[in-house]
Structure formats: structure tokens, C-alpha cells
Amino acid sequence: MSDACESCVVSGKADFQRFGVDVSDADAVVALAGNPNTGKTTLFNALTGLRMHVGNWPGKTVAQAIGGFRIRGRKYRLVDLPGTYSLLSNSPDEEVARDFLLFGEPDTTVVVCDATALERNLALVLQVLEITPRVVVAINLMDEARKRGIEIDHRELARDLGVPVVPISARIGLGIPSLLDSIEAVSMGKQGRTTPREMDYGPEIEAAIKPIMEQLRREHPSLKNARWVALRLLEGDPSVLNELRAGTLGLTTHAVGPEV
Amino acid sequence: MSDLLTLAEQQRAGLQRPLRDQVAEAIFGEATTISDRALRNRGRTLALTQRLDDIFTSRIWGFPAMALLFALVFWITIVGSNVPSAMLGELLVGKGHPWLRDLATSAGFPWWLSGLLIDGMYLATAWVISVMLPPMAIFFPLFTLLEDFGYLPRVAFNLDRAFKWSGGHGKQALTMMMGFGCNAAGVTSTRIIDSPRERLIAIITNNFAICNGRWPTLILVSSLFVATMAPTGTQSIVAALTVGGVAVLGIITTILVSKLLSGTLLKGEASNFTLELPPYRPPRIMQTIATSMIDRTLKVLWRAIVMAAPAGLVIWTISNASVGGQTLAAWMVNGLDPIGLFVGLNGVILVAYIVAIPANEIVIPSILMLTLNLAKSGLAQQGVMLELDDQQVRDALVTHGGWTMLTAVNLLLFSLLHNPCSTTIMTIYKETRSVKWTAVATFLPLLLAFTVCTVVAVIWRSFG
DSSP: OOHHTTOTOOOOOOOEEEEEETTTTTTTTEEEEEEEEHHHHHHHHHHOOOOOOOOOOOOOOOEEEEEEETTTEEEEEEOOOOOOSSSOOOOOHHHHHHHHHHSSSEEEEEEEEEGGGGGHHHHHHHHHHHSSSSSEEEOHHHHHHTTTEEEEOHHHHHHHHTTEEEEBBBTTTBHHHHHHHHHHHHTTSSSSSSOOOOOOOHHHHHHHHHHHHHHHHHTTTTTOOOOHHHHHHHHHHHHHHHHHHHHHHHHHSSSSSSSS | HHHHHHHHHHHHHTTTHHHHHHHHHHHHHHHHHHHHHEEEEOOOOOOOHHHHHHHTOOOOHHHHHHHHHHHHHHHHHHHHHHHHHHHIIIIIIIIHHHHHHHHHHHOOOHHHHIIIIIIIIIHHHHHHHHHHHHHHHHHHHHHHHHHHTTOOHHHHHHHHHHHHTTSSSOOOOOHHHTTOOOHHHHHHGGGGGHHHHHHHHHHGGGSSSTTTTTTHHHHHHHTTGGGSSOOSSSHHHHHHHHHHHHHHHHHHHHHHHHHHHHTTTOOOOOOOOOOOOOOOOOHHHHHHHHIIIIIIIIHHHHHHHHHHHHHHHHHHHHOOOEEEEHHHHHHHHHHHHHHHHHHHHHHHHHHHHHHHOGGGHHHHHHHHHHHHHHHHHHOOOOOOOSOOOOOHOOOOOOOOOOTHHHHHHHHHHHHHSSSOHHHHHHHHHHHHOOOOHHHHHHHHHHHHHHHHHHHHHHHHHHHO
């Protein structure tokens, strides 16, 4: 198929329909995460047909925007999260993003990356993959990257991360059908990881979190992501401590990912 | 439960190196490894972005380029909106108003009903549309084009050192830029600042970024008064420079008030952050114009109309309801005149600012209506003043409102510094959840506005 055909969302390839803000009775929830200014909102608009204002600067979206679309009869609710460089600090916008990944139970999280700054963007992908395995990585701004002579082997990337990686250009609508296919496959559990990706933090930290993890599993047998919680506890993350103290840790009742 | 926390604390205490450093190192190390494997070609920085940044973020040329760019935007706005504003005024006020009056008379409306509906609601709305629509329809698309182009982070970059000096967060420059559209949106955008102290500073000072509702006031007053001091031919340039000057004064005020706050109520050190400068992207011009017309121009205009209609109603009522041989408006204006004149404004302006608490957009129409209503007897005979011709508005304000150049200059300052609109105040409360900080954010600017106007008035008079 030519670029022009592929860039057309009504090419029939995905039997795709935009839904604007009508997101009642969605079959699946899809979150859009990513570094600031990587084109999340542009992609959001392309998928939902909405027209949230897009600015060329980091920090434009601070609240969540919600819209919907349909692929082959299945209805998806799409949540545009604030752009963040990491999920490690406690600024309000990072908390919104992290809490949604933890408690909003997205069926698929699309991490939008800037093809022209892959390394920095991958840092966030790795952090998201520690929380949820059901991820699609969308390498956006491919047209810009091509102009600058940047070449990315997305298959190699997919092998390293264990999740689908789709090169796209949301501005001109390139790669959207493939992205939709991947979203569908991951949200139905047909593709991608089944367990969160584990980072190796080196001997010192690994030794430190091990007893915490064991204790957590004893006290909260239903906890889905003990490793991640243990790391936050070791960090002294106030929000996780509060959740634990109040006994409202959503992780115990809602599946963040399939059991390890 | 507490075992777990104690255990975590013990384990943390046993760490040799700070945990965050180790975590960040591991994550970024892994990201580098993976991206090295996946990158077949690293590419190069775009030559255009590099060349533009050599100018826009240069230590020497950064600020002059910024001033020039903004002055250009204001100049295009002022020159471009002149003719359409006059045409709209002629149509809506000059033709539409008498036509509606005749219609009401022939329909047998009682005087008070046609007064309320036509002289009150309709006239206020018609003025808002003719004063605001043309400048907004030009200014917003231009500003949005600059934003889509990628210029705003460069402004933040240039201002970073100043904000560091003031003890605020570098990202405050971005939230300030957001405030140039709407302060309520600017206040919400401070969520990108993680330190609560620096976030409060950004919230309180966002008011000094001139919002949608205030641009038309500044543009009108600058064109009608300040520019008239300049020789013909250069007037529109002087008006543009005046508006730009007030905006820059707003940025300076933001920095100075931040410095004041971080030295007194909100003590602390400025935190570090990384500011990303995205590449310049050619904006899609037609789409940007369409979106900004719908999203901003029409939205803001609608808000102004919704606010103007009831305001017109209130103004007409207080201008016609008499108590003790004087209209309510006259009571209020006369009561506030001593303070108003002392600070280099007048009673009408202060009453207009009270009426305009819900929306700054209606300040100018309110001032016009109050001024004209108070001088009604004279005007009815003259039968002028109703068309929104620049010269006529100026004459009306000078002859009937007693305006001087000091009034105009102080109105510019008051518009810049005074309290935020009620929507912004509500947003501040929602974001801070604190009555105390909401009060500070409301009354500190008001106090500043009165102080600065008084100082200017005193100095002006001692020279005049």
C-alpha cells in the first residue's frame, strides 16, 4: 500500500471509527503516556477526531483528556495523560500519570516516543513496563527523524522490550492502522508481554528489596506487583506509604498485570 | 503493616549510595543500551533549528528578537483591527441600535423595557463584539502560530536566569506564557511544577500575564490615547510598542513579585529542572487559524457576550434607578470618585472594574456605558456618541469622563496589575485548596495596582 493509502484512516484496513467524547460502555481502556511534547495530543486527536489544542512545547497537557474510537466493533476509551519524563518524582502531573497506570487499569498503555530523542524516551518506556506489561510503544515523529537522517530498527527495539513497537507520524497520519492493530492485539492479550519487565538495579538494591518483597507477599498475598511496590517502599515514596497505611492500595484488588 | 515500613526504613538506611541515583543510573543505562542497539543512524540536528536558536536563544539577541516578534504581533493586530472594528461599530451600534429602538417604539414597548433590553443588554453586547472581535480574530491565530512553531519554550529559556534569580521555578516561564491566553488556564498549568512553594509563587504571579480579556482594553487605550502623542504615521507603531511595553512590564512584575514572595512568605531555594527545546516545526497555517478561531476567539467572545449582556442590564438599571434624587450609578461613581481621582483614575473606572469582576472583557464597554449614561442629558441633544468611531470614543471619554493622559496610563497599569477575574479566583482555590493563598492571590495584585497607580499619579502631578 502506498503512503497516501496507509495514512488514510478510512482505508478499510482497520474498520476504524472515531467517537469524539462519547465513551460510554467502552470495551477497553487505552492510556496514552509519554515524554512531554512527543505528540500524544496529536495522536489523541487523530484517534478520536477531537481537536484538543496542540502546542509545540512540553507541559501543554496537564489534565487528562478522554475520547473514544472503535476498531472492528470493539469500543475503546482513550485517555491522554500528561507528558512526563519519568514516574519517579512526585509532581502533580507525574502523579496523575502514574496513578492512572496503577489504578485506572488501562487494558493497553501506548507509550508515545519521540523518534528524534529515543534514548531519553526509552527511560520512560522502561518505567512504564515495570508497572504494566500491556504496552505498545509508538515511535512518533518518524517524518521528522527521517529528515534528520535518523534510522531506527523498530524490530530490534520490540525484541529488547518484549512489546510491539510501531513507527508512526501522528501529524500526517502515517502508521496509524498498524498502531490500531497492535492496540487491539495487546488489549485482547494476543500480543506482547504477560508480566511486567524487571529492571536490574544492581546487587545493592536487589539485595535491599528482596526481604521487603518477601514480607509484602506474606502480608498481601493478592498483591500483583510486589517488586514495584517494594522499590517504592525502599524509596520512602510517601504516596505508596499512605496507600499501604490506609489499606487502600489498589494494587491488591485490581490487576496491574498478570500474576508473576 | 508497620513491620513493613520499619523493614523498608532499615533497608534504606543500609544503602551505601542514594537510592534515587542508583535507580536513575540503572534506568538510563538500560535505555542507552537498548537505544544504541536500535539506532542504525543517529542523524544530525536540523540546520534550521540550530540557526534560529542561534538568534532566539542568544544572550545578546534573544531579548531584542523577542521584543521585536511580540511588537510585530501587536502591530499587525492593531493595524488590522482598526477598520473592521469601525465597520462593526457602525453596523451594530450606529445602525443596529437606532433600528432596534424604532422597532421597540413601534411595538409599543414601555420605556424601561426598551431601556433594559436595547440600551442595556444590546448596547453592551454590541460594544463588546465590535471592540473585541477584530483584535481577537487577528491576535489569537498569530499567537497560536508562534506557539505551534515552537517559540514559547525559547521565551522560557531566555527568562530562565531571571526566574532563577527571583527564586521561582524555571517552568514558571511556561505557566506565565499560558497565562497570556487565560489566567485560569495558566493557574491550572502550574501542575507541571513539583515544588509546592514554587507552584504557589507561579499561581499568585500568573495574574501579571495579560489575559485574553485584557488585551482589547490595552490595545484600545493605547491606540486612543498614548498613540495620539506621537506624530501621524507612527501612531500604530507607538500603540504596538505601548501594548508590548505593558506586557513586558507584566513579565518584570512577575519576576519582582516572585522575588518578593520567595524572600518573605514563601522562602526557599529554586529547584533545578531540565528544559527541553523542541525543534521548530512549520505550523499548519490554515488549520491553526481555524482551530484558534473556534477554540479561542469564539470561546472568549462568547464568554464576553454572556458576561456583557447581564452587565449591560446592571449598568442600565443602576443608571436609571434613582434614590434621593440621584441615580444609583451616580451615587456609586460620586462615592468612588475621590479615591479614583486620587489614584489617577476615576469613579467610573472603579465602578466598571467592580461590574467586570466576572470578566475583564467588559471593562471598556462598562466604562463607555457609565460615562455616557451619566452625561445623558447632554448627549441626547447632540445625538452623537453611539457609533464606535475612535475619535468619538476618545472625545466622549475626554469631554464627559474627564479623562487625561494620566487616566489612560493608569488604566493601562491598573488593567495589568489588578485582581484576577472571578473564574481565575475560583481556579486558584481549586488548585490550592486554601482560602489564605486564594486571598493573597486576589488582594496582593489589587493592593499593588492601587499603590502603583497612586505613585504614578503623585509623580505625574508633581511634574504636570
